[in-house]
Amino acid sequence: MTTLDAATASALLNSPKHRAGLNDLVLEVTSVSRRHPWLARVSGRVPGLTATDPTAWRHPNIALRLAIPDPSDDLGPLIGQPGLCRRVYTVADVDPDAGTVDIDIVVHGGASPMMRWLDALRPGDRVDFAGPRPHPAPTEAAAAGDPVYLLADGSAYPAASAITRACAVTTVVLAPPDAAERPDPARFADDFPGARILVAGESATPLAAALATLSVPSGATVWAAGEREDIRSLRTRCLGELGLPKKQVQVFGYWRRGKTGTDADIARLTGIARLRERGLELTGDNDFDIEI
Numbered sequence: 001m002t003t004l005d006a007a008t009a010s011a012l013l014n015s016p017k018h019r020a021g022l023n024d025l026v027l028e029v030t031s032v033s034r035r036h037p038w039l040a041r042v043s044g045r046v047p048g049l050t051a052t053d054p055t056a057w058r059h060p061n062i063a064l065r066l067a068i069p070d071p072s073d074d075l076g077p078l079i080g081q082p083g084l085c086r087r088v089y090t091v092a093d094v095d096p097d098a099g100t101v102d103i104d105i106v107v108h109g110g111a112s113p114m115m116r117w118l119d120a121l122r123p124g125d126r127v128d129f130a131g132p133r134p135h136p137a138p139t140e141a142a143a144a145g146d147p148v149y150l151l152a153d154g155s156a157y158p159a160a161s162a163i164t165r166a167c168a169v170t171t172v173v174l175a176p177p178d179a180a181e182r183p184d185p186a187r188f189a190d191d192f193p194g195a196r197i198l199v200a201g202e203s204a205t206p207l208a209a210a211l212a213t214l215s216v217p218s219g220a221t222v223w224a225a226g227e228r229e230d231i232r233s234l235r236t237r238c239l240g241e242l243g244l245p246k247k248q249v250q251v252f253g254y255w256r257r258g259k260t261g262t263d264a265d266i267a268r269l270t271g272i273a274r275l276r277e278r279g280l281e282l283t284g285d286n287d288f289d290i291e292i
């Protein structure tokens with residue numbers, strides 16, 4: 001049950017600050033394929049994309065919020081979208097001149113709204129989305145020639161790949177869903193040009209465990225995204241044992257085991273409303289204080 005009311009949710013989601021730079025667009029699916037056994041690619045055309053700001057699409061890490069069917073979603077009715085839930089996906093690739101977009105979706109095997117939608121998806125299908133939303137990327141550190149470490153599970157594989165294709169990255173640590181099969185890092189080389197690629201072992205917190213085995217220089221920037229508790233533990237190590245300053249630590253929880261994307265949205269909207277009552281805003285720093 002949520003304590004979030006419709007007026008608060010709508011006010012936050014429709015505020016000029018939240019909507020800045022977002023377009024309401026439609027993805028017309030042209031193909032559905034597999035990049036890896038655990039990663040589906042959905043490619044499509046976006047009518048009207050070429051009329052939007054092309055620079056926004058050239059940022060190395062951007063995300064879209066897809067509106068997909070879910071009759072039982074708790075947030076949809078509060079924001080005037082009953083029967084729909086919203087799920088966030090990275091733009092794996094985009095051609096702003098041609099108006100085409102690719103997104104890569106982890107096939108995690110649950111009976112979730114995204115898995116049901118993906119199962120039934122066929123060329124010609126359409127999905128509404130809002131975007132592009134820029135997310136942090138270690139562009140300045142890479143441009144300065146500082147060592148850049150990226151750590152990503154399957155959900156952050158598309159973002160880590162997009163960043164590596166745009167910036168000079170030293171080391172990429174991947175925690176793919178098939179880690180138990182010990183995949184050869186060479187299998188991922190095309191998606192991470194120029195970077196040393198390591199594959200994390202099996203663990204409840206694979207990225208944090210992998211980080212603990214690396215010697216990370218004090219001038220390094222660490223970017224990491226994936227399961228929230230894994231990233232929380234990795235963040236604690238970066239700021240604690242490794243003593244990296246906060247500006248060299250860009251880390252994000254993309255999903256939380258046992259919780260839905262809607263649970264995360266409701267928790268964050270509730271958290272933002274509470275912070276604003278105290279004159280504060282949600283930031284990368286206090287996001288981990290929110291209980292999802």
Ligand SMILES: Cc1cc2nc3c(=O)[nH]c(=O)nc-3n(C[C@H](O)[C@H](O)[C@H](O)COP(=O)(O)OP(=O)(O)OC[C@H]3O[C@@H](n4cnc5c(N)ncnc54)[C@H](O)[C@@H]3O)c2cc1C
Pocket residue numbers: 063087088089090091104105106107108110112113114115135154155156158159253254255256257258259260261262
């Ligand atoms: C900025 C951002 C960018 C993202 N980019 C991508 C991306 O490019 N590709 C991508 O695949 N995901 C990405 N994600 C994560 C994605 O939004 C979530 O995984 C989403 O919750 C999946 O929706 P669902 O309907 O399948 O599952 P939900 O209904 O949200 O959850 C149902 C169950 O599935 C579990 N679950 C959800 N995701 C995973 C997972 N990846 N592995 C195992 N179990 C899971 C949940 O813990 C829950 O128990 C991104 C998230 C953010 C915030």
